[in-house]
Amino acid sequence: MSKPLILPRVYQPKLSLLQTERAIKQVKDYFESNLAENLNLTRVSAPILLKAGNGINDNLNGVERIVSFDALDIKHSKIEVVQSLAKWKRIALGRYGFNAGEGLYTDMNAIRRDEVLDNLHSMYVDQWDWEKVISYEERNVKTLQAEVQKIYYSLKTTEDYLCNIYPQLDPILPREIKFITTQELENRYPQLTPKQREDEISKEFGAVFVMNIGGNLVSGEKHDGRSPDYDDWNLNGDIILWNPLLERSFEISSMGIRVDEIALLNQLKLSGNEDRKQLEYHQGVLNKELPYTIGGGIGQSRLCMFLLRKAHIGEVQVSVWNDEILEECRKANIPLL
Numbered sequence: 001m002s003k004p005l006i007l008p009r010v011y012q013p014k015l016s017l018l019q020t021e022r023a024i025k026q027v028k029d030y031f032e033s034n035l036a037e038n039l040n041l042t043r044v045s046a047p048i049l050l051k052a053g054n055g056i057n058d059n060l061n062g063v064e065r066i067v068s069f070d071a072l073d074i075k076h077s078k079i080e081v082v083q084s085l086a087k088w089k090r091i092a093l094g095r096y097g098f099n100a101g102e103g104l105y106t107d108m109n110a111i112r113r114d115e116v117l118d119n120l121h122s123m124y125v126d127q128w129d130w131e132k133v134i135s136y137e138e139r140n141v142k143t144l145q146a147e148v149q150k151i152y153y154s155l156k157t158t159e160d161y162l163c164n165i166y167p168q169l170d171p172i173l174p175r176e177i178k179f180i181t182t183q184e185l186e187n188r189y190p191q192l193t194p195k196q197r198e199d200e201i202s203k204e205f206g207a208v209f210v211m212n213i214g215g216n217l218v219s220g221e222k223h224d225g226r227s228p229d230y231d232d233w234n235l236n237g238d239i240i241l242w243n244p245l246l247e248r249s250f251e252i253s254s255m256g257i258r259v260d261e262i263a264l265l266n267q268l269k270l271s272g273n274e275d276r277k278q279l280e281y282h283q284g285v286l287n288k289e290l291p292y293t294i295g296g297g298i299g300q301s302r303l304c305m306f307l308l309r310k311a312h313i314g315e316v317q318v319s320v321w322n323d324e325i326l327e328e329c330r331k332a333n334i335p336l337l
Helices: 015-040 086-096 141-165 182-188 192-204 261-271 273-279 279-286 300-307 321-333
Strands: 042-043 050-051 066-069 074-081 103-111 126-133 178-180 206-213 231-243 248-258 291-298
Touching: 015 042, 015 103, 015 141, 015 300, 050 273, 066 261, 074 182, 086 103, 086 178, 086 291, 126 178, 141 206, 141 231, 141 248, 141 261, 141 291, 141 300, 178 192, 182 192, 182 206, 192 206, 192 231, 192 248, 192 300, 231 261, 248 300, 261 273, 261 279, 273 279
Parallel strands: 042 103, 178 206
Antiparallel strands: 050 074, 066 074, 103 126, 126 291, 206 231, 231 248, 248 291
16 A cells, blocks of 8 residues: 655665764754744653543544554543644643743654555654744734744754765755745646645745645645644645655645634534534633644654655654565665664
């Protein structure tokens, strides 16, 4: 079921296995520090397990099966492995007493059993999850784009830092990131699929933020799916880079301004999920008990893969792969950890 791998014609890793392991830590330490400073974030501890049934776990596109189990000493409740922390973070911001302009970040580790494996996708997901309190008046495109630019600045400075340490790596990120909506993309490339549109626009500009993901376009199709109960589909997007090694677009982050009470009701109705309104988290949003926030996730292994010019995510993280992927990587001189 895994997708065909993208295999560079001639691949020679720019870093040895030992250099790669050292560089992974350097990337993570440097980027994490910059991200926290630029976005005014405080690191907090986060769960890998949640109780099922309260609406806090992320439903992603709504079709993925959550990894769950029963536990000996937890009665009458299923335990779920997190898929992301989009909703948990918003609750934590209110509980910890963060003020507007302040936020948190954490290491998020998840298992996504229904992930289709390829160069970029693993069943093991590791990312920096972050969330920040904003005022109701700041729920607008200007706020969204300002935070994107801060994240992109952290990406660019991390690339410069790494290239100074390892001269065999050359900087490739452009100075600025391009902003474009999914409807503008459809208007620009009406004959292409959403993925092909992302390939074309990222190849042209090097780095783009594709906005407004989740709702239907003029064509009646979605650019991509989004859970209806965390991002506001009119105020969200993905940071996408052009990967010249793989010759394809490369999503590094999904983020957005979170739903308010109006957007939540509208998106639950559009997606046919109005039954969720009674869940604990959703009641917190509808009753204005949770702060207004902006947040997202930034792939840790994805970032390391991109900056270290790796052909497969398994070169920067240890996971489980099927026999076909293992054999293809062996033949293509791609050393998986």
